[in-house]
Amino acid sequence: xxxxxxIAIGGVVAAVILMPFIGFWLSLLxxxxxxxxxxxxxxPSQRRRLRRITRKEIGR
Numbered sequence: 001x002x003x004x005x006x007i008a009i010g011g012v013v014a015a016v017i018l019m020p021f022i023g024f025w026l027s028l029l030x031x032x033x034x035x036x037x038x039x040x041x042x043x044p045s046q047r048r049r050l051r052r053i054t055r056k057e058i059g060r
Contacts, residue, residue: 011031018027042050 015027015031018030022030039047
């Protein structure tokens with residue numbers, strides 16, 4: 001199983017676990033907000049490099 005598949009499964013599991021405790025909308029906000037904040041914390045050069053490479057190359 002690839003790393004991206006593991007991360008996707010982990011995100012789904014986290015959403016299912018969080019949903020009963022904090023509600024649907026807040027868990028959706030967490031799942032969308034955390035990667036967005038992580039992307040915004042990158043330097044501009046790191047963002048350019050991340051956009052330049054394909055999804056297959058990210059796990060290498």
